[in-house]
Structure formats: C-alpha cells, structure tokens
Amino acid sequence: DAEITQSPRHKITETGRQVTLACHQTWNHNNMFWYRQDLGHGLRLIHYSYGVHDTNKGEVSDGYSVSRSNTEDLPLTLESAASSQTSVYFCASSEGGTTSSYEQYFGPGTRLTVT
Amino acid sequence: QKEVEQDPGPLSVPEGAIVSLNCTYSNSAFQYFMWYRQYSRKGPELLMYTYSSGNKEDGRFTAQVDKSSKYISLFIRDSQPSDSATYLCAMSAGTTDSWGKLQFGAGTQVVVTP
Numbered sequence: 001d002a003e004i005t006q007s008p009r010h011k012i013t014e015t016g017r018q019v020t021l022a023c024h025q026t027w028n029h030n031n032m033f034w035y036r037q038d039l040g041h042g043l044r045l046i047h048y049s050y051g052v053h054d055t056n057k058g059e060v061s062d063g064y065s066v067s068r069s070n071t072e073d074l075p076l077t078l079e080s081a082a083s084s085q086t087s088v089y090f091c092a093s094s095e096g097g098t099t100s101s102y103e104q105y106f107g108p109g110t111r112l113t114v115t
Numbered sequence: 116q117k118e119v120e121q122d123p124g125p126l127s128v129p130e131g132a133i134v135s136l137n138c139t140y141s142n143s144a145f146q147y148f149m150w151y152r153q154y155s156r157k158g159p160e161l162l163m164y165t166y167s168s169g170n171k172e173d174g175r176f177t178a179q180v181d182k183s184s185k186y187i188s189l190f191i192r193d194s195q196p197s198d199s200a201t202y203l204c205a206m207s208a209g210t211t212d213s214w215g216k217l218q219f220g221a222g223t224q225v226v227v228t229p
Contacts, residue, residue, distance in 0.1 A: 015215045042221040102147045106158035
C-alpha cells in the first residue's frame with residue numbers, strides 16, 4: 001500500500017544545531033507540504049513543493065529550508081534550531097494539477113523538542 | 116484576525132448524540148472545503164471534501180457549506196466513542212497562487228462519552 005512516512009518520530013536537539021526531518025511518500029504525488037502544529041494555531045504551512053526542483057515558502061518559513069531532488073522525498077532542515085521551533089511537524093502530499101490537489105495525505109508527524 | 120476561525124472546544128457529547136462542528140472564514144474566494152479528523156498523536160486524515168456550496172453526505176457524516184454566510188459545518192450522527200478526536204476544517208481559494216494549499220482552522224476537540 002502507498003504511504004507517507006516521517007523520521008525520526010521524536011527528536012530532542014539543542015539550540016543552534018542543524019536538524020533535518022525526513023519525509024518519504026510512495027503515492028507518486030507531485031505536491032508535498034511541510035506543516036507545524038502548535039496549540040491554538042492549528043496547522044501552519046512552512047514550505048511546499050509542486051515537483052522535483054520546485055520549492056516555495058509558506059506562511060512560517062523563517063529558519064527552515066527544503067529541497068526536492070526526487071518525487072518521493074522532501075526533507076525539512078532547521079538551519080539553527082531555536083526553542084520557538086519546538087513543535088510537531090507534519091509532512092503531507094497530494095496529486096498535482098487537478099482538484100485532487102486539495103486532498104492531502106498526512107504522515108504520522110515528528111515531535112521536535114529544542115532545548 | 117485569522118482567515119479561518121474554529122472553536123477549540125472541547126465538545127463533550129454522550130454516545131448516540133449528534134455532533135455539530137463549524138468554522139467561519141473571512142476570505143470570500145475560498146471554494147474548496149475540507150474536514151480532517153486527527154486522533155491523538157496521529158496525522159490528520161481527510162474525512163470530507165466539498166467544492167463550492169451545498170451539502171455532502173457520507174455515512175454518518177454530513178458536510179454543509181454556506182458561502183453567503185462564510186460558514187461551514189460538519190455533523191456526525193449516532194456518534195460513537197471512536198469519533199473522539201480533533202476535527203480540523205481546511206479550505207482554499209483554488210487560485211494560481213494558492214493551488215493545492217490549504218488554510219486550516221485550529222481544530223475542535225470532540226469527546227464522545229459511552
């Protein structure tokens with residue numbers, strides 16, 4: 001069965017360190033998204049991609065970067081982790097080019113703590 | 116002011132009751148409307164997807180969209196303890212600069228007690 005996975009599921013890191021969160025999908029979807037979820041804010045879009053070598057900033061992109069070298073993966077990098085980036089991170093994917101673009105499939109999430 | 120407003124709850128109902136959830140929004144360009152269900156410590160899963168106005172029914176779930184009032188609703192009939200979760204509304208304008216992107220509400224926590 002097609003799926004979307006994230007790793008690690010839990011991560012504790014120190015302020016200032018670089019951290020990379022992995023996202024891998026086997027749906028062969030063109031669109032991939034990274035969100036963070038915090039109490040009271042719901043899901044907020046960090047970065048997104050419509051295909052290989054395409055990346056775009058979302059509403060809370062400061063301090064984060066992504067790159068898309070193939071269809072299946074969209075790793076999220078925190079350049080210099082800050083305590084404000086303690087959150088639960090979700091990756092999602094959807095088909096491209098049709099109204100199905102709005103049917104996003106989510107991974108299980110990565111719980112990141114920055115100390 | 117957030118583009119999408121949703122009461123965080125918690126909303127507690129007895130088993131078998133109707134659960135009524137809603138979201139209001141400010142962007143009149145929104146035309147794609149979704150409801151996601153999220154169990155504790157899991158990723159959201161798509162529950163209902165509606166384009167433009169009207170009603171959509173799927174089993175015990177009914178989604179309604181009233182674009183004139185900028186108001187969407189989700190009803191769960193004959194609620195079960197397994198319906199206990201957080202329900203998030205999401206929507207998009209479908210324009211070139213928002214293609215495939217969703218604006219989420221904060222989510223409403225629902226507790227169905229046996």
